[in-house]
Amino acid sequence: MNKTFTIVPGKLTLSQLRHVRDAHVTFELPAETWGEIRAGAETVERIVAKGAPAYGINTGFGKLANTHIPADQLEALQRNLVLSHSAGVGPALPDVVVRLILLLKIASLARARSGVRPLIVEALLRLLNAGVYPIIPAKGSVGASGDLAPLAHMSALLLGMGEAHVGAKRLPALDALIAAGLSPITLAPKEGLALLNGTQVSTALAIHGLFQIENAFAAAMVAGAMSVDAAMGSDTPFDARIHELRGQPGQIRTGEIYRDLLNGSQIRNSHLVGDDKVQDPYSLRCQPQVMGACLDVMQSAARTLEIEANGVTDNPLVFPGIGTGADEVLSGGNFHGEPVAMAADQLAIAVAEIGALSERRIALLVDPGLSGLPPFLVNDSGLNSGYMMAQVTAAALASENKSMAHPASVDSLPTSANQEDHVSMATFAARRLGEMAENTAGIVAIELLAAAQGIDLRLPLKTSPALQRAHGLVRAKVPHYDHDRLLSPDIEAATAQIRHGVFNDMVGKLLCSSDR
Numbered sequence: 001m002n003k004t005f006t007i008v009p010g011k012l013t014l015s016q017l018r019h020v021r022d023a024h025v026t027f028e029l030p031a032e033t034w035g036e037i038r039a040g041a042e043t044v045e046r047i048v049a050k051g052a053p054a055y056g057i058n059t060g061f062g063k064l065a066n067t068h069i070p071a072d073q074l075e076a077l078q079r080n081l082v083l084s085h086s087a088g089v090g091p092a093l094p095d096v097v098v099r100l101i102l103l104l105k106i107a108s109l110a111r112a113r114s115g116v117r118p119l120i121v122e123a124l125l126r127l128l129n130a131g132v133y134p135i136i137p138a139k140g141s142v143g144a145s146g147d148l149a150p151l152a153h154m155s156a157l158l159l160g161m162g163e164a165h166v167g168a169k170r171l172p173a174l175d176a177l178i179a180a181g182l183s184p185i186t187l188a189p190k191e192g193l194a195l196l197n198g199t200q201v202s203t204a205l206a207i208h209g210l211f212q213i214e215n216a217f218a219a220a221m222v223a224g225a226m227s228v229d230a231a232m233g234s235d236t237p238f239d240a241r242i243h244e245l246r247g248q249p250g251q252i253r254t255g256e257i258y259r260d261l262l263n264g265s266q267i268r269n270s271h272l273v274g275d276d277k278v279q280d281p282y283s284l285r286c287q288p289q290v291m292g293a294c295l296d297v298m299q300s301a302a303r304t305l306e307i308e309a310n311g312v313t314d315n316p317l318v319f320p321g322i323g324t325g326a327d328e329v330l331s332g333g334n335f336h337g338e339p340v341a342m343a344a345d346q347l348a349i350a351v352a353e354i355g356a357l358s359e360r361r362i363a364l365l366v367d368p369g370l371s372g373l374p375p376f377l378v379n380d381s382g383l384n385s386g387y388m389m390a391q392v393t394a395a396a397l398a399s400e401n402k403s404m405a406h407p408a409s410v411d412s413l414p415t416s417a418n419q420e421d422h423v424s425m426a427t428f429a430a431r432r433l434g435e436m437a438e439n440t441a442g443i444v445a446i447e448l449l450a451a452a453q454g455i456d457l458r459l460p461l462k463t464s465p466a467l468q469r470a471h472g473l474v475r476a477k478v479p480h481y482d483h484d485r486l487l488s489p490d491i492e493a494a495t496a497q498i499r500h501g502v503f504n505d506m507v508g509k510l511l512c513s514s515d516r
Contacts, residue, residue: 002026007103009033009110010310014302014513017309018211020103022096027103027128029110029121036112037121043320043327044115044190048074054329055316056193057115078192082159085152085196088137093150093205094434095165098133100204101154105195108312114194115318123158123182130180135163135170136201142415143337143426146313147201150427155195160184190318198313202340202426206347207305209433210298212499213351214511216440217294219503220354221254221510222470223447224287225261227361228280229463230454231371232271235262237285243292250299251292257507258288265464267455281370283360290357294350295510301343301350302512308340337426341409344429348436352398352405355440358447359398362391365450377453377481384484387450390491394446397439404432438495445494448474449481456480466506473502 005016005025020027047054053068060067061081069077093101106124109116127134134157140149156162157173160183164176177183228235235258243255262268279285316331364370366377366387378386408429412422452474455463462468477493497503504511 004028006030007107007110009107012107012306012309014207014210014306014309015515017100017103017207018513021100021208021211027106027125029106029125033110033112034118037110037116037118039320040112040115040318041117041188043318044188046327047318047329048189055331057190057316057329061193074189075186078187078189079159081192081196082152082155082187083161085148086156086162088140088149088153090137090139092165093136093138093201094208095133097204097208098136098154098165099128100208101136101150101200102128102133104200104204104309105151105154105198107310108198108200108314109194111312113312113317113319114197114314115190116194117188117191119185120158120191120195123185126180126182127157127164131167132157132176132180133165134176135165138431139428141201141427142413142420142423143199143202143341143429144335144415144420144423145315146197146199146335147337147427148196150201151196151198155192158182158185158195159187194314197315197335199308199311199335199337199340199426200313202337202344202430203305203308205427205430206301206340206344206433207309209344209430209437210302210305210347211513212434212437212441213298213347213354214513215498215501215504216351216437216444217291217298217354218501218507218511219441219448219498220358220444221257221287221291222261222467222503222506223358223444223451224284224291224361225258226451226455226463226467226470227365227447228258228262228284228287229265229267229467230365230373230451230458231280231284232267232458233280233284235259235265235268237280238262238288243288248289248292248296250295251288253510254292254295255288257510261466261470261506262464263466265467266462267458268464270461281360281364283357283364287357290353294354297346297350299512301346304339304343308343337424338409341424341426341429344426344433345407345409347433348405348407348429351433351436351440352401355398355401355436355443358440358443359391359394362387362394362443362447362450365447365454366391371454373454373457377450377457378484379482386481386484387446387453387487390446390449390487393491394443397443401436401439404436408432441495441498442491445491445498448494448497449478449490452478453481470503470506473497
């Protein structure tokens with residue numbers, strides 16, 4: 001039986017969003033919310049009745065804001081807006097992202113400042129609860145005036161236009177609406193604009209990317225600790241006194257996790273005395289400094305995205321004159337995606353660095369001069385090539401991430417005849433995070449395999465109890481590499497573990513979307 005999740009407008013948390021992103025739950029709004037939504041719609045009705053110009057309600061859009069639209073054409077105005085703005089291109093966004101988009105749009109409209117009728121919010125709820133996900137092309141938004149094109153494709157479904165995924169099927173809009181118990185909707189004044197304005201697409205993409213990055217981050221910490229033991233590295237660099245003197249919070253917290261992961265290692269105890277290595281390479285020694293900095297950046301971006309998920313990013317915003325009779329419509333710029341773009345840029349840098357550091361540890365492990373292990377981590381090297389090409393794959397993925405880490409928010413191309421003369425590029429900034437996180441997951445998967453192999457080659461000495469568990473998780477999917485075989489299935493098996501977050505609980509409450 002499905003559980004019920006109550007969408008409390010303005011109070012969503014990242015932990016909740018992660019939990020319900022792909023869980024089988026039924027969504028609802030608090031009972032009192034419906035009256036507030038109705039009051040917002042009644043405000044628009046009163047404004048229309050007065051006839052005074054109000055942007056997007058009885059005027060054109062963008063550069064056409066000074067064009068007054070007669071009352072008998074207001075429904076056509078909203079419908080035309082949705083149809084003309086459905087100009088996206090490229091592959092469809094994943095259903096899991098569309099699910100988040102619907103949830104965020106419902107939460108925003110439910111704050112009752114967009115002026116839509118309750119039936120609009122109810123229709124979106126029905127789509128969400130029925131698992132009817134509009135086909136939204138991934139490309140076509142510059143992240144200003146909101147995510148206009150992708151949200152137009154979402155909204156077109158309500159009009160009976162476009163397509164949707166229903167389970168494994170791709171259905172025409174009318175059939176998809178029937179699956180949700182709906183029929184095509186006629187838009188009232190302001191409703192098309194309210195549906196299209198907003199940062200819900202870029203925010204959903206960034207939050208989804210954050211969750212993927214968290215999975216890669218947790219696995220990279222575990223893999224990094226395993227690599228320390230596989231290379232017979234020192235745990236001295238994780239001493240709390242070192243990190244407390246610097247004071248960086250992420251560094252202090254990750255240093256603690258590394259100490260916990262390595263605690264009780266027989267491998268480490270075997271070379272406490274007589275170790276002639278003065279210092280390990282940076283990829284081992286500086287993990288708290290690098291991963292801690294990534295954690296700090298992730299947490300900063302997560303705060304921004306959690307705020308954005310709860311925001312009202314429509315334009316204009318309606319303020320009912322309850323008790324005063326002075327209804328107001330305020331035109332501003334909450335739709336501008338700069339906060340999301342900058343948060344996504346920060347996350348892009350962090351996930352690129354997580355992968356870059358992991359790749360360097362792989363290179364260390366396959367090099368016998370640095371690791372003290374057999375060349376490329378396989379016996380009978382020469383006859384066997386071992387993890388030689390796996391490291392090359394990791395290097396290729398790390399290089400791709402470096403290119404994609406270039407900030408998107410510093411770019412701007414004016415649109416709408418220079419009315420929208422500065423844009424954020426938030427949607428691309430957020431969309432690339434998924435590919436970057438997948439690249440990093442692939443790199444870290446290779447490190448997990450390499451480090452597990454190195455730990456095998458240290459037997460009979462054992463790693464720490466915590467890392468024995470991690471090693472067991474890897475070996476449950478991928479056996480020891482004793483002679484050359486197809487490596488791609490091994491890498492995919494370990495990558496799937498990272499995607500599913502199997503290592504997340506080993507880093508405690510470090511993740512931004514964990515309950516805190």
